[in-house]
Amino acid sequence: xxxxxxxxxxxxxxxxxxxxxxxxxxxxxxxxxxxxxxxxxxxxxxxxxxxxxxxxxxxxxxxxxxxxxxxxxxxxxxxxxxxxxxxxxxxxxxxxxxxxxxxxxxxxxxxxxxxxxxxxxxxxxxxxxxxxxxxxxxxxxxxxxxxxxxxxxxxxxxxxxxxxxxxxxxxxxxxxxxxxxxxxxxxxxxxxxxxxxxxxxxxxxxxxxxxxxxxxxxxxxxxxxxxxxxxxxxxxxxxxxxxxxxxxxxxxxxxxxxxxxxxxxxxxxxxxxxxxxxxxxxxxxxxxxxxxxxxxxxxxxxx
Amino acid sequence: xxxxxxxxxxxxxxxxxxxxxxxxxxxxxxxxxxxxxxxxxxxxxxxxxxxxxxxxxxxxxxxxxxxxxxxxxxxxxxxxxxxxxxxxxxxxxxxxxxxxxxxxxxxxxxxxxxxxxxxxxxxxxxxxxxxxxxxxxxxxxxxxxxxxxxxxxxxxxxxxxxxxxxxxxxxxxxxxxxxxxxxxxxxxxxxxxxxxxxxxxxxxxxxxxxxxxxxxxxxxxxxxxxxxxxxxxxxxxxxxxxxxxxxxxxxxxxxxxxxxxxxxxxxxxxxxxxxxx
Numbered sequence: 117x118x119x120x121x122x123x124x125x126x127x128x129x130x131x132x133x134x135x136x137x138x139x140x141x142x143x144x145x146x147x148x149x150x151x152x153x154x155x156x157x158x159x160x161x162x163x164x165x166x167x168x169x170x171x172x173x174x175x176x177x178x179x180x181x182x183x184x185x186x187x188x189x190x191x192x193x194x195x196x197x198x199x200x201x202x203x204x205x206x207x208x209x210x211x212x213x214x215x216x217x218x219x220x221x222x223x224x225x226x227x228x229x230x231x232x233x234x235x236x237x238x239x240x241x242x243x244x245x246x247x248x249x250x251x252x253x254x255x256x257x258x259x260x261x262x263x264x265x266x267x268x269x270x271x272x273x274x275x276x277x278x279x280x281x282x283x284x285x286x287x288x289x290x291x292x293x294x295x296x297x298x299x300x301x302x303x304x305x306x307x308x309x310x311x312x313x314x315x316x317x318x319x320x321x322x323x324x325x326x327x328x329x330x331x332x333x334x335x336x337x338x339x340x341x342x343x344x345x346x347x348x349x350x351x352x353x354x355x356x357x358x359x360x361x362x363x364x365x366x367x368x369x370x371x372x373x374x375x376x377x378x379x380x381x382x383x384x385x386x387x388x389x390x391x392x393x394x395x396x397x398x399x400x401x402x403x404x405x406x407x408x409x410x411x412x413x414x415x416x417x418x419x
Numbered sequence: 420x421x422x423x424x425x426x427x428x429x430x431x432x433x434x435x436x437x438x439x440x441x442x443x444x445x446x447x448x449x450x451x452x453x454x455x456x457x458x459x460x461x462x463x464x465x466x467x468x469x470x471x472x473x474x475x476x477x478x479x480x481x482x483x484x485x486x487x488x489x490x491x492x493x494x495x496x497x498x499x500x501x502x503x504x505x506x507x508x509x510x511x512x513x514x515x516x517x518x519x520x521x522x523x524x525x526x527x528x529x530x531x532x533x534x535x536x537x538x539x540x541x542x543x544x545x546x547x548x549x550x551x552x553x554x555x556x557x558x559x560x561x562x563x564x565x566x567x568x569x570x571x572x573x574x575x576x577x578x579x580x581x582x583x584x585x586x587x588x589x590x591x592x593x594x595x596x597x598x599x600x601x602x603x604x605x606x607x608x609x610x611x612x613x614x615x616x617x618x619x620x621x622x623x624x625x626x627x628x629x630x631x632x633x634x635x636x637x638x639x640x641x642x643x644x645x646x647x648x649x650x651x652x653x654x655x656x657x658x659x660x661x662x663x664x665x666x667x668x669x670x671x672x673x674x675x676x677x678x679x680x681x682x683x684x685x686x687x688x689x690x691x692x693x694x695x696x
Contacts (some may be wrong), residue, residue: 127534134550246675248626250633250646251667254653258660269656354539361541361630365653375542376634379549391546395537 124395125177129170132388173388183385192389195374200393202272203363203370206289207355211348213294218301219344223332225302226309226340238306244299253292253365260288270367289366293359297351301344308340315339342409349405353398425687432683438676442669446492453486457643466659475665478648479655487643488666494644495673498555498637499625502562503617509563510570511613515601517571518578529575532568540565540623541630548636558637562624573616577609611688615681622677629670645670 156162164172176183182192221241225234244252261269267288273281312318312335321331363372371390378387426432445452455473461481469476475484513532517525535543544561551557581587582605590600631637632646640647645666652663 124534124537131546131550243675246678247671248629248667248674250630250649251671254649254656254663254667257653258656258664262656262660360545361633364634375545379545387546387549391538391542394539394542398537398539 120399121396122174124399125174125392126170128388128391128395129173130166132384132391133166133169135382135384135387177392182389185386186381186383192386195386196371196389196393199369199371199374202368203372204356206286206293206359206363206368206370207352209286210290210293210297210355211352213290214297214301214351215348217294218298219305221298222302222305222344223309223337223340226306226313227332227336229306229310234306237302241299241302244295245303247296249292249296249359250361250365252295253289253362256288256292257365270365272366272368285366289362289368292362292366293355297348300347300351304343304347305340308343309336312336312339338412342413345408345412346405349401349408353401356394356397356401426683429683429686431679432687435676435679435681435683438672439680442492442673442676443496445489446496449489449493453483453489455483455486457482457486457490458641459483466655466662468659469661476659476661478662479651484648484662484665487648488645488669491643491645491648491666492669492673494555494638494642495625495628495670498559498562498628499621502559502628503566503620503624505559505563506566506620507570507613507617510567511574511606513567513571514574515578515606518575519582519597519601519605525575528571532571535564535568540627544627544631545634545636548631553636553639555638555642558628558631561631562627565627566620566624569616569620570613573612574609577612578605581605581608611684615685615688618677618681618684622674622681625670625677626674 162169173183180193182196184191185195221237225237228234257269260267268281268285269288270285272285275282318331318335321335326334359370360372360376362368363370364376367373371393375387375390375394377383378390427436459482461477463481465477465479465481467473467477467481473483473485475488478484478487513528517528538546544558544565547561547564548557551560578601586604587600590604595604628637629644629646629649632644633650635647635650637646638644648666649663649670652659652666655662
């Protein structure tokens with residue numbers, strides 16, 4: 117894990133430094149003289165070799181010093197931490213919502229396969245599976261903010277200012293992400309519940325006269341949950357990195373929006389911090405998924 | 420012929436193929452079926468609601484939305500198909516070599532693929548575009564790079580399970596070289612799984628292309644592109660909600676069609692998976 121982190125950080129640093137455009141020249145403006153640009157380069161250490169700069173950066177990151185933004189000179193730590201809170205909030209609420217919608221419906225359709233309700237639910241979820249997130253977001257804005265104006269179309273009121281309006285602004289982006297994710301959960305649970313139903317321990321439990329509730333909770337849920345955790349985990353890793361597009365549509369001030377800004381401003385330091393953060397989150401969540409799967413199913417434990 | 424009829428016996432295959440064929444046909448015949456020039460502006464007819472002359476209305480410059488959607492299909496399909504083919508050619512070759520030849524190449528290339536996968540797809544594409552500059556070509560390149568690992572891993576895992584089979588042994592015994600064994604004997608065996616992967620990848624590539632255009636990093640204006648139409652249309656949502664509804668609708672239809680086709684192909688080539696559904 118540690119070695120992977122070092123390799124990834126090197127990778128991220130190199131890639132970001134491949135972006136054309138000299139930040140010193142951008143900062144100095146068009147009228148700056150060569151000496152002014154040189155001075156700026158020296159100030160930010162841009163005159164050193166790329167390998168040297170990488171190790172300086174890595175050393176600083178280890179000490180918790182992420183440097184200052186090339187564009188406005190603010191410390192990166194402050195810019196990023198406030199954004200991360202928003203991104204985590206959206207990721208967690210969307211994931212919980214998708215589990216609340218997806219797990220009951222997935223298990224129900226799995227148990228009642230080929231029934232009327234199964235066709236309706238599977239049909240609707242197939243639609244949400246295919247519909248692109250950004251289109252769904254816009255449709256939800258049209259329905260719930262324009263035709264039936266109950267929710268704000270975009271933006272975010274800080275929780276400390278007005279908790280109710282804050283939660284209202286969280287609803288549409290959360291649902292946009294959750295509906296697509298729930299559709300994936302339903303799709304996988306549908307087939308994995310049917311798989312589990314065929315297995316002998318379920319037949320034995322039914323023959324033993326176990327209650328329906330017990331069979332579902334003890335045998336079916338536990339065994340069919342592993343693929344779901346994997347999908348949700350992967351998605352969560354993506355979301356914690358900030359959904360670039362959903363945050364853009366809803367004006368949600370998370371890390372994804374900041375990343376797009378960093379690219380438009382050519383803010384190297386900010387961009388490499390963001391990208392590193394996103395990749396690290398992705399790796400941590402993947403590790404967590406392996407551990408949780410190991411707890412639920414000892415057979416899946418990493419050897 | 421029997422095989423083709425068998426394939427089209429499933430509803431998923433019929434509906435999927437119908438949708439995809441319709442949209443591809445629309446893209447090919449764009450100059451014939453579109454009523455207006457997609458770039459022609461009309462100051463007097465801005466943000467017009469759907470009517471007899473403009474069946475889907477007009478955009479903020481008075482350009483006919485239906486014509487722009489029809490031409491936008493060309494952009495989406497072109498970029499989607501080209502980038503996936505690029506990814507497939509590179510990925511399959513990496514997979515073939517990694518699975519069959521040296522262990523060192525295998526280890527290095529697979530760690531590289533892991534590194535690519537460690538990035539969320541949209542983020543990686545955005546960063547690549549930041550390096551290569553915005554434009555259709557760099558969008559295509561970015562989408563291709565994002566898709567390479569799927570093909571490399573798929574090919575490698577199939578090669579690993581096939582390489583100890585008898586037909587490979589016998590080819591070796593008659594003195595066939597690695598190139599012949601890989602491309603003439605083993606490659607045909609993975610074509611079916613590759614087909615399924617290509618279909619699904621094209622759907623994802625088209626999605627990614629519109630996402631990039633939505634962020635202003637894909638096809639540059641004024642060329643028509645569904646993603647860009649969605650993002651500008653969003654600004655005029657109050658005056659003309661239909662502006663944004665139609666391009667998204669066609670995009671969603673195409674994605675549904677490709678997914679259905681992918682599902683149908685998978686069931687067709689691997690009947691085992693059908694029993695489980």
